[in-house]
Amino acid sequence: MQPIDTLIHARWIIPVEPDHRVLEHHALAIDKGRIVAIIDSREATARYRANETINLSEHALIPGLVNAHTHAAMSLFRGLADDLPLMDWLNHHIWPAEGKWVSPEFVRDGTELAMAEMLKSGTTCFNDMYFFPDATARAAQAAGMRACVGLILIDFPSAWAATPQEYLHKGLQLHDDLKHDGLVTTAFAPHAPYTVADAGLEKVRMYADELDIPVHMHVHETAHEVEQAQTASGKRPLERLSGLGLMSPRLLAVHMTQLIDGEFAALAQANVNVVHCPESNLKLGSGVCPVPKLLAAGVNVALGTDGAASNNDLDMLGELRTAALLAKGASLDPTAVPAHTALRLATLHGAKALGRDAEFGSLIPGKAADVTAIDLSDLSTQPVYDPISQIVYSATREQVTDVWVAGKRLLADRQLTTLDENAIRRKAQEWRDKIFAANHG
Amino acid sequence: MQPIDTLIHARWIIPVEPDHRVLEHHALAIDKGRIVAIIDSREATARYRANETINLSEHALIPGLVNAHTHAAMSLFRGLADDLPLMDWLNHHIWPAEGKWVSPEFVRDGTELAMAEMLKSGTTCFNDMYFFPDATARAAQAAGMRACVGLILIDFPSAWAATPQEYLHKGLQLHDDLKHDGLVTTAFAPHAPYTVADAGLEKVRMYADELDIPVHMHVHETAHEVEQAQTASGKRPLERLSGLGLMSPRLLAVHMTQLIDGEFAALAQANVNVVHCPESNLKLGSGVCPVPKLLAAGVNVALGTDGAASNNDLDMLGELRTAALLAKGASLDPTAVPAHTALRLATLHGAKALGRDAEFGSLIPGKAADVTAIDLSDLSTQPVYDPISQIVYSATREQVTDVWVAGKRLLADRQLTTLDENAIRRKAQEWRDKIFAANHG
Numbered sequence: 001m002q003p004i005d006t007l008i009h010a011r012w013i014i015p016v017e018p019d020h021r022v023l024e025h026h027a028l029a030i031d032k033g034r035i036v037a038i039i040d041s042r043e044a045t046a047r048y049r050a051n052e053t054i055n056l057s058e059h060a061l062i063p064g065l066v067n068a069h070t071h072a073a074m075s076l077f078r079g080l081a082d083d084l085p086l087m088d089w090l091n092h093h094i095w096p097a098e099g100k101w102v103s104p105e106f107v108r109d110g111t112e113l114a115m116a117e118m119l120k121s122g123t124t125c126f127n128d129m130y131f132f133p134d135a136t137a138r139a140a141q142a143a144g145m146r147a148c149v150g151l152i153l154i155d156f157p158s159a160w161a162a163t164p165q166e167y168l169h170k171g172l173q174l175h176d177d178l179k180h181d182g183l184v185t186t187a188f189a190p191h192a193p194y195t196v197a198d199a200g201l202e203k204v205r206m207y208a209d210e211l212d213i214p215v216h217m218h219v220h221e222t223a224h225e226v227e228q229a230q231t232a233s234g235k236r237p238l239e240r241l242s243g244l245g246l247m248s249p250r251l252l253a254v255h256m257t258q259l260i261d262g263e264f265a266a267l268a269q270a271n272v273n274v275v276h277c278p279e280s281n282l283k284l285g286s287g288v289c290p291v292p293k294l295l296a297a298g299v300n301v302a303l304g305t306d307g308a309a310s311n312n313d314l315d316m317l318g319e320l321r322t323a324a325l326l327a328k329g330a331s332l333d334p335t336a337v338p339a340h341t342a343l344r345l346a347t348l349h350g351a352k353a354l355g356r357d358a359e360f361g362s363l364i365p366g367k368a369a370d371v372t373a374i375d376l377s378d379l380s381t382q383p384v385y386d387p388i389s390q391i392v393y394s395a396t397r398e399q400v401t402d403v404w405v406a407g408k409r410l411l412a413d414r415q416l417t418t419l420d421e422n423a424i425r426r427k428a429q430e431w432r433d434k435i436f437a438a439n440h441g
Numbered sequence: 442m443q444p445i446d447t448l449i450h451a452r453w454i455i456p457v458e459p460d461h462r463v464l465e466h467h468a469l470a471i472d473k474g475r476i477v478a479i480i481d482s483r484e485a486t487a488r489y490r491a492n493e494t495i496n497l498s499e500h501a502l503i504p505g506l507v508n509a510h511t512h513a514a515m516s517l518f519r520g521l522a523d524d525l526p527l528m529d530w531l532n533h534h535i536w537p538a539e540g541k542w543v544s545p546e547f548v549r550d551g552t553e554l555a556m557a558e559m560l561k562s563g564t565t566c567f568n569d570m571y572f573f574p575d576a577t578a579r580a581a582q583a584a585g586m587r588a589c590v591g592l593i594l595i596d597f598p599s600a601w602a603a604t605p606q607e608y609l610h611k612g613l614q615l616h617d618d619l620k621h622d623g624l625v626t627t628a629f630a631p632h633a634p635y636t637v638a639d640a641g642l643e644k645v646r647m648y649a650d651e652l653d654i655p656v657h658m659h660v661h662e663t664a665h666e667v668e669q670a671q672t673a674s675g676k677r678p679l680e681r682l683s684g685l686g687l688m689s690p691r692l693l694a695v696h697m698t699q700l701i702d703g704e705f706a707a708l709a710q711a712n713v714n715v716v717h718c719p720e721s722n723l724k725l726g727s728g729v730c731p732v733p734k735l736l737a738a739g740v741n742v743a744l745g746t747d748g749a750a751s752n753n754d755l756d757m758l759g760e761l762r763t764a765a766l767l768a769k770g771a772s773l774d775p776t777a778v779p780a781h782t783a784l785r786l787a788t789l790h791g792a793k794a795l796g797r798d799a800e801f802g803s804l805i806p807g808k809a810a811d812v813t814a815i816d817l818s819d820l821s822t823q824p825v826y827d828p829i830s831q832i833v834y835s836a837t838r839e840q841v842t843d844v845w846v847a848g849k850r851l852l853a854d855r856q857l858t859t860l861d862e863n864a865i866r867r868k869a870q871e872w873r874d875k876i877f878a879a880n881h882g
Contacts, residue, residue: 083779282770329723383873432824
């Protein structure tokens with residue numbers, strides 16, 4: 001008998017790699033944070049002596065969900081201002097609120113709220129962009145959650161940094177602090193083409209190459225953004241990024257609702273990653289990212305929720321369903337983004353976008369044990385003809401029961417093991433009371 | 442002290458009528474199945490002596506959700522066949538499965554599964570269209586759920602009826618059986634313009650007028666349907682229905698993804714009700730119902746999930762969120778269908794479409810006590826700036842804790858009181874095993 005840390009028996013295991021496979025009555029063996037094997041349950045029982053054995057008889061195991069675009073701390077602004085035109089929302093609600101409230105404590109408390117929500121809904125890794133990324137990183141480390149924190153750069157002063165130089169300096173410092181951390185990594189996060197000048201973007205490209213980390217950026221979110229750039233410079237933002245050498249496998253281009261014919265091939269050729277945020281794009285009326293055409297062109301498309309102020313949740317199960325439905329609706333093709341593709345976008349494609357698909361994103365031996373269990377016995381997912389279909393089209397976040405990150409069980413039978421749910425709720429309500437009183441005072 | 446049956450204290454009460462109102466720390470008093478008052482909690486405690494007092498300190502009360510278009514029994518086909526072109530899906534999967542399996546027992550078991558799912562997700566009333574509507578009606582009566590069962594008419598033989606005459610005859614018989622039932626009512630349900638000839642539709646109009654009941658019909662679901670009608674007859678289906686006298690306040694025209702300019706005013710003038718099924722329309726790639734334009738024209742728009750074979754759930758909270766998001770995304774206007782409008786479509790507009798808005802659909806004294814409680818203490822809906830926003834954009838079905846229909850508590854702290862969840866699950870799995878074996882045998 002081979003000693004291992006954990007053996008999880010499950011009704012179904014959906015490894016995502018290879019495509020379409022559903023294993024029934026199999027077990028997933030974990031040792032030292034990594035997947036050792038996925039084999040028939042009876043065989044596993046005969047082969048392994050596990051410190052902990054978990055029986056999930058009505059559950060499907062999937063790779064942990066990868067949320068490829070968040071502003072985690074903004075969960076404290078969830079529902080603060082909805083149903084408004086984008087510029088009214090930003091100028092009169094979100095930016096003033098950020099100017100007034102964002103601090104290391106705000107980012108810590110908001111990130112904890114966000115991580116609790118994400119873990120409870122099956123997300124094991126988030127790719128973040130926000131002020132005080134050091135506070136985000138510390139919160140993720142304390143919770144044991146996988147994260148890529150954005151070294152934010154924006155040509156406006158904030159409580160985090162006053163000048164582009166200071167943003168970059170603090171970002172490089174944080175990268176240095178985290179360079180030996182296996183769970184919490186970094187990406188450069190220049191906010192958007194319209195908020196960062198060429199000089200800053202050139203430095204980002206240079207440092208990203210040198211440090212070998214991704215570049216996470218909002219690109220072509222709205223038609224307005226593209227039109228303004230064309231009026232001002234005669235160039236579409238993607239053209240400008242190309243000229244700056246930023247069109248590369250490092251780039252996570254978020255939103256991308258505005259694309260014209262030649263751009264699909266250019267993105268594919270440069271191996272740029274696109275992060276699709278369907279619910280935020282719908283809610284803000286930004287447009288629709290043409291996912292089926294991007295996938296057909298060979299572009300890696302990942303999924304993100306965006307921040308909770310424009311979604312208004314961080315629920316990747318809901319997001320992958322919306323991605324599957326919206327792709328069909330927008331293309332008038334019911335075969336677009338089928339269920340297994342949607343699941344792949346929300347897992348393996350996210351890991352690939354972060355340059356980490358050798359480490360996580362699917363359930364194969366050798367990868368980190370980032371695993372999510374979903375209970376399909378709920379009446380809303382009964383009966384089960386195809387568990388992938390039930391997960392994508394019928395399941396909700398509350399059916400997530402267990403989550404492991406690098407083999408550590410962060411959600412056990414719906415209970416968080418490293419975060420204090422009551423304390424997080426209490427702090428969220430304290431922030432809400434302060435913010436609400438200031439707005440209505 | 443006035444004796445009453447039930448007093449519910451809630452953190453928030455959202456009556457839907459009048460618009461936008463949110464009452465804090467109020468109580469809803471129920472007696473003999475009807476709402477007696479909604480008043481300040483302290484005042485209510487002083488005024489009423491209730492048989493049962495319920496404290497929902499973190500919850501919002503909303504009117505019970507009205508699902509204005511279902512094929513409830515098809516929940517047994519949930520996930521049987523997804524991601525297929527519409528005609529492949531119908532011709533090679535759904536219709537053969539229906540031909541082989543639909544029976545009174547199938548409809549009873551499927552309707553029970555559907556009702557359990559609907560009650561647990563806050564729906565108190567469903568407007569159904571399926572074979573063996575007598576079985577649907579009996580199941581709803583036994584569960585105590587409000588339903589409008591469709592007296593189906595289709596020019597094809599089925600296990601329920603062989604000829605249009607027999608469909609109508611059996612429908613009229615069922616209407617007669619139910620005429621004294623306050624909870625389970627009837628509507629004529631001619632399937633669609635392309636499946637029912639003029640002769641049948643003329644009889645439907647005549648009988649609907651005579652019996653004073655609604656007409657529930659799929660109309661303009663796809664561009665293909667409209668084109669085929671134009672090729673065959675030179676008329677768009679709506680024109681034909683107008684010529685047959687069916688454009689009236691009785692009509693619930695379901696789907697309506699294909700509308701041209703003059704039709705908005707015609708629908709408004711005739712007071713036709715439109716039932717929007719956004720998730721089904723997206724999933725089948727049918728098109729998008731232009732809800733903002735219909736509302737601007739003054740048309741009553743209700744919401745439905747459609748059957749679980751094309752959605753794949755019966756979750757009206759999910760559906761109203763999709764309706765709100767899709768309206769903004771399709772019109773590129775983030776102010777389209779704001780949260781309170783989405784909630785209104787899913788409640789009062791559904792009741793109005795069924796001609797029952799004097800009886801239910803909002804929380805006002807005198808109306809039936811059809812009430813849904815949603816717990817907003819979940820981290821995914823924290824913090825709360827605006828409970829309507831949290832319900833529409835962030836809450837999921839599992840946050841529904843309690844449901845009353847005509848004052849009877851059918852869901853109590855997430856437990857069904859009139860349906861046996863384990864028996865329903867067991868039967869669903871038995872049907873699944875038979876159907877799966879036959880398909881793969």
